[in-house]
Amino acid sequence: xxxxxxxxxxxxxxxxxxxxxxxxxxxxxxxxxxxxxxxxxxxxxxxxxxxxxxxxxxxxxxxxxxxxxxxxxxxxxxxxxxxxxxxxxxxxxxxxxxxxxxxxxxxxxxxxxxxxxxxxxxxxxxxxxxxxxxxxxxxxxxxxxxxxxxxxxxxxxxxxxxxxxxxxxxxxxxxxxxxxxxxxxxxxxxxxxxxxxxxxxxxxxxxxxxxxxxxxxxxxxxxxxxxxxxxxxxxxxxxxxxxxxxxxxxxxxxxxxxxxxxxxxxxxxxxxxxxxxxxxxxxxxxxxxxxxxxxxxxxxxxxxxxxxxxxxxxxxxxxxxxxxxxxxxxxxxxxxxxxxxxxxxxxxxxxxxxx
Numbered sequence: 001x002x003x004x005x006x007x008x009x010x011x012x013x014x015x016x017x018x019x020x021x022x023x024x025x026x027x028x029x030x031x032x033x034x035x036x037x038x039x040x041x042x043x044x045x046x047x048x049x050x051x052x053x054x055x056x057x058x059x060x061x062x063x064x065x066x067x068x069x070x071x072x073x074x075x076x077x078x079x080x081x082x083x084x085x086x087x088x089x090x091x092x093x094x095x096x097x098x099x100x101x102x103x104x105x106x107x108x109x110x111x112x113x114x115x116x117x118x119x120x121x122x123x124x125x126x127x128x129x130x131x132x133x134x135x136x137x138x139x140x141x142x143x144x145x146x147x148x149x150x151x152x153x154x155x156x157x158x159x160x161x162x163x164x165x166x167x168x169x170x171x172x173x174x175x176x177x178x179x180x181x182x183x184x185x186x187x188x189x190x191x192x193x194x195x196x197x198x199x200x201x202x203x204x205x206x207x208x209x210x211x212x213x214x215x216x217x218x219x220x221x222x223x224x225x226x227x228x229x230x231x232x233x234x235x236x237x238x239x240x241x242x243x244x245x246x247x248x249x250x251x252x253x254x255x256x257x258x259x260x261x262x263x264x265x266x267x268x269x270x271x272x273x274x275x276x277x278x279x280x281x282x283x284x285x286x287x288x289x290x291x292x293x294x295x296x297x298x299x300x301x302x303x304x305x306x307x308x309x310x311x312x313x314x315x316x317x318x319x320x321x322x323x324x325x326x327x328x329x330x331x332x333x334x335x336x337x338x339x340x341x342x343x344x345x346x347x348x349x350x351x352x353x354x355x
Contacts, residue, residue, distance in 0.1 A: 011142045011307065015111065015118055017332055022120065022144075024111060027093035029058075031109050031120050041095065043122025044106035045070065045185055058082055058090075060097055062105025062220055066185065069216055084133065100124040101135035102289050103186030104217055110138055118142040119303065125288065126295040127159060130193040131186070131222050135299075143305040144332070147313035148290040149268055156268060156292040162285045163194045166242070169262050169283055174240040179261040181247040181279065184210055186289050188244050189217045191266050192224045194287075195242070205230040205238060207245035207254065235259050251280060268292070297321055 016023050021033040029039040036053035043049050043059075045066030050059075057064070057076035061083065067075040082088065084107065087096040094112035102123040109120040119140040126135050149156075170178045182188040188210045195204065203226040206214065214224055230243050231254075239259045249255060250263055265281035268288025276284040291299065300308055300322055308322035308329050315331040322329030 011116055011118055014113055014116075015142075024090075024093055024113075026113055027091040027095070027111075029090055032122065039090075040076070041109055042067070043100065043109060043120065044102055046103070046123070049122060052076070056080065058095070060084065060105040060107050063107070064105075065216055065220070066105060066213070069212055098136045098138050099133035101126065101129060101132060104132045104189070104220060104222065106132060108136070108138060110140070116141050118144065119305075120144045121146055121299075123148070123290055124299075125291050126298065127156070129190055129289075130197060131189045131217060137299065137302045140303055140305045142307040142309060143300065143303045144309040144311060145296065145299065145318070146290065147296060147310050147315050147318045149288065149292045150296055150310070150314035150318040152293045152317070154268065154271060154292045155294055156271075156288050157286055159194055159287055160198065162266075162287050163191075163198050165283065166195070166264060166285060167198060167200060169264070170240065170242060173262060176260045176262050177238045177240070177258040178242045178283070179250060179255060179258055179263050180242065180244045180285070181250045181263070181265040181267075181281070182210075182244050183267075184246050185213055187266055187287065188246075189214060189222060189224065190289065191244060191285075191287065192227070193222065196223065196225050200242075201225065202241070203228045205233065205241055205243040207231070207243075207249050209246050209249070210244060230257075233257075247279065300327065301325065 014025050020030055020035045020037055022031040029041055030037045031041050032043055032049040033040050034051060039056045040054040041058045042063055045063050050067050052071040052074035055077040058080045061081045064079050064081050082097060084097050084099055087094055096110045097107035098110060100106040100108045100122050102125060111118045117140040119138045123146050124135050182191050192204055205228050208231055214227055218224060262282050263280055264283035264285050265279045266285040266287040268290055269275040270284035270286045296318055308327045309332050310318045311332040319329035319331050
């Protein structure tokens with residue numbers, strides 16, 4: 001692969017930023033469009049990447065299952081699944097998926113046309129996660145990377161340390177419930193799986209808005225152990241127990257049924273004290289499903305791409321880093337993309353309400 005090409009074959013001549021999102025002109029499809037289009041290739045199921053109403057959708061089997069769960073008949077006119085590492089041609093453009101390590105079914109989109117390979121990362125992380133396939137490095141000519149936590153201040157601690165804090169709080173206050181705010185898709189299931197890895201084998205209690213996606217994860221082989229509905233449980237029954245709910249439920253009427261809850265919030269943004277205070281988090285848990293600064297810069301180095309296009313998040317710092325190591329950095333400034341809170345928080349607050 002080479003970065004020296006005629007003007008007509010430059011990456012930006014065939015993969016373009018438009019008002020609807022990234023558009024692959026020779027293939028006539030969009031990657032993660034934020035408005036309905038004729039043909040969409042979707043990286044994963046979060047609502048700032050997977051939107052309803054596209055006439056045709058290509059995604060991994062798990063992502064399509066998530067879209068069906070969330071959007072029903074509006075998931076797309078024609079839903080076409082493709083497994084990791086399979087490949088197909090769309091208008092002469094080779095398209096394949098490689099794991100992104102973000103949530104169940106999340107994929108990097110690999111596009112190949114006239115000897116040029118572009119990888120669209122979608123959202124990704126490099127940390128081990130028992131609920132999804134791990135990120136794979138794909139050498140390429142252009143790497144389009146997210147930058148949600150694209151500042152050097154963001155260095156996520158080991159997930160095991162954050163889970164240990166959660167278990168210690170439960171042990172210290174056996175008369176209280178520990179209420180964990182966790183986004184409905186990906187974060188809730190990861191927290192559950194990490195608790196199981198840590199040896200916690202008691203039942204976990206969940207808000208009804210989490211049930212459907214937990215069931216879907218189980219259908220794809222992710223072990224979550226015994227889950228019980230928190231709604232309807234007696235207050236004394238929840239003393240000393242761990243309860244998971246969408247972030248929006250932490251301060252609403254639903255949480256009043258819990259015995260003097262210790263309010264925790266699982267998010268990479270818990271590194272920022274103002275965010276933790278805003279959430280009312282007595283126990284901030286720095287658990288992110290996005291790459292931190294070290295993971296972002298590691299990935300930029302490892303993919304070996306001469307060009308790094310940066311989107312959604314702190315674009316300027318990562319562009320500067322790419323330029324500092326001899327790569328051509330470019331900020332895409334795609335509209336319609338949220339940060340870790342924005343993307344998943346929107347999902348959580350639109351989950352069906354409990355009776």
